[in-house]
Amino acid sequence: MQYNWNWSVLLQEPYYGWIWSGFSWTLATGCAAWVIAISLGSVIGVMRTTQVPILRSIGTCYVELFRNIPLLVQMFLWYFVFPELLSKDAGMWVKREMPMPEYSTAVVCLGTYHASRVAEQVRAGIESIGQGQRYAGLAMGLTPVQVYRYVLLPVSYRIIVPPLTSDFLGIIKNSSLALTIGVLELTAQTRQIEEYTFQGFEAFTTATVLYIVVTAVVMAMMRVVEKKTAVPGMLSLEAK
Amino acid sequence: MTSGFDWQVIVKNLPFLWTGMQTTLLLTVLAIGGGVIGGTILALCRLSKFSALSWFGGSYVNFFRSMPLILVIFWFYFLVPIFLGRPVGGFYSVLIAFILFEAAYYCEIIRAGIASVGQGQVYAGQAVGLNYFQIMRYIILPQAFRNMVPILLTQGIILFQDTSLVYVVGLHDFLVTADIVANRDVRLIEMYSTVAVVYFVMCLLGSLGVRRLQRKYSL
Numbered sequence: 435m436q437y438n439w440n441w442s443v444l445l446q447e448p449y450y451g452w453i454w455s456g457f458s459w460t461l462a463t464g465c466a467a468w469v470i471a472i473s474l475g476s477v478i479g480v481m482r483t484t485q486v487p488i489l490r491s492i493g494t495c496y497v498e499l500f501r502n503i504p505l506l507v508q509m510f511l512w513y514f515v516f517p518e519l520l521s522k523d524a525g526m527w528v529k530r531e532m533p534m535p536e537y538s539t540a541v542v543c544l545g546t547y548h549a550s551r552v553a554e555q556v557r558a559g560i561e562s563i564g565q566g567q568r569y570a571g572l573a574m575g576l577t578p579v580q581v582y583r584y585v586l587l588p589v590s591y592r593i594i595v596p597p598l599t600s601d602f603l604g605i606i607k608n609s610s611l612a613l614t615i616g617v618l619e620l621t622a623q624t625r626q627i628e629e630y631t632f633q634g635f636e637a638f639t640t641a642t643v644l645y646i647v648v649t650a651v652v653m654a655m656m657r658v659v660e661k662k663t664a665v666p667g668m669l670s671l672e673a674k
Numbered sequence: 675m676t677s678g679f680d681w682q683v684i685v686k687n688l689p690f691l692w693t694g695m696q697t698t699l700l701l702t703v704l705a706i707g708g709g710v711i712g713g714t715i716l717a718l719c720r721l722s723k724f725s726a727l728s729w730f731g732g733s734y735v736n737f738f739r740s741m742p743l744i745l746v747i748f749w750f751y752f753l754v755p756i757f758l759g760r761p762v763g764g765f766y767s768v769l770i771a772f773i774l775f776e777a778a779y780y781c782e783i784i785r786a787g788i789a790s791v792g793q794g795q796v797y798a799g800q801a802v803g804l805n806y807f808q809i810m811r812y813i814i815l816p817q818a819f820r821n822m823v824p825i826l827l828t829q830g831i832i833l834f835q836d837t838s839l840v841y842v843v844g845l846h847d848f849l850v851t852a853d854i855v856a857n858r859d860v861r862l863i864e865m866y867s868t869v870a871v872v873y874f875v876m877c878l879l880g881s882l883g884v885r886r887l888q889r890k891y892s893l
Contacts, residue, residue: 498878501877502874502881505835507838507866508870510853511867511870514866515863519863607740610745611742613842614841624748628752638752642745642749645740645742646740648740650740
C-alpha cells in the first residue's frame, strides 16, 4: 500500500480553518436541534401519558411517523418538498429569504426527528413512576397540569438523564446528515479536505478524534450530572 | 416546478426503483448477518476473562459508537481501495463499513442477552463437563438469542433505514434511484414522497410484527 503521509496539511490554511468552522457548525446544529427535540419531545411524551384519547393518539402518530422514515429522507422532505406544499409566498420565503436556509432546515429536521425519541424516553420515565403518585397528587386536589408540573415531570426527568445523554450524542452524530443538503459541518469539511488534498487519512482521523472528544467530554459531564440528579432508591433507566 | 401530482412518473419508473430496493434489501440482509456474527464475537470478547480481549471489545464498541455512520462510510470508501490496492466498487466497501459499524451496536444487544441468561446455567454446564465453547454453543447462546430476537429485529429495522446513507457515496440503493428519477424528470415531490411512504409502510409493518412476536414468544 502506497500513501504519502502529510499531517502538516491540517495546519495549513484554508484547511485548518475549515476544520474549526466545520466543528463549530456541528456543535451549533446539534445544540439548536436539541432545544427543539427536548421541548417538542417533552410535549409529545406527556401527551402519550395523559388520559385524553385524542392527545394520546396524536402523540402515537407523531412518534410512529418520525421513527419509521429514514432521517435522510426526512431531510429531503423538509428541504425539497416542504416549501412546495406551502403557499407561493411562504414557500419562496423558506427557500430564499429565510436566514441560512440549509442550516435552519437541518435544525428543524433533526429536532423533530429526535423529538420522537425524546418523547419515548419521557413517556418511559413517567410510566416508570407508576400510577400511584398521579392518584396521590389528584387526591390532594392538584389539577392534572399541577400533577405533571410538580409530581411526575421533576422525577421522570431525573430518571431519564442517561438515555437523554445518549440521545444528545445521537443528535451530534446525526448532524453529519446535514451535509447532504449543503451544511458544511465537520464531516463535510473533512470530506472536502480529502477531495482537495488527497490526504484522506489525516482529514478523517481529525474528524474521528473530534467526534470522540465531544463524546468523551459530554459523557464525563453527564456522569457528574447523573450522580447529582439520581433519584435515591430508584434505578435509573439504562442508557440504550 | 411543474404543478400537479404526477402519478405516471412513479408508475413508469417502478422497475427502476425496484432495482434500487433490491440493493437496499441485499445490503440490509448482509449487514444484519455480518453484524450479528461480528457482534457475537465482540460480545464474547467483552465478557471474556482475559482483560486484553475485554478491553479490545470495550474500546471497539465505544470507538464506533462515538462516530457518525456517514464518517464511517467515507472512511471505508476511501480506505478499502488503498488497502487492497485496487478498486472494489462502492457496494463492498459500504458493506464492510456497515458490518463493522453495526457489529458495535449488535455487540451491546447480545452482551445484554447473554448476561440475562444467568450464571447458574454456566455452572450447570461446567458441572456436566462441557467446555467453554460447548456451554456457549448449546446452553447460553440459544437462550440468549431467543430473548434477544425482538431487539435484534428492531435494530435490523434501524439498519434498514440507515442503509439510505449510502446516498453520500452514490451507491444505487432505493433512495438514490428515486433521487436520479427526481432530478432527471424534475419530479422531486413525487419521488421523495414515494420513498418516504414506502419506507414508512415497510418499517411500520416491521415494527408491528416485532411487537406481536414479542408478545407471543416472551419467556
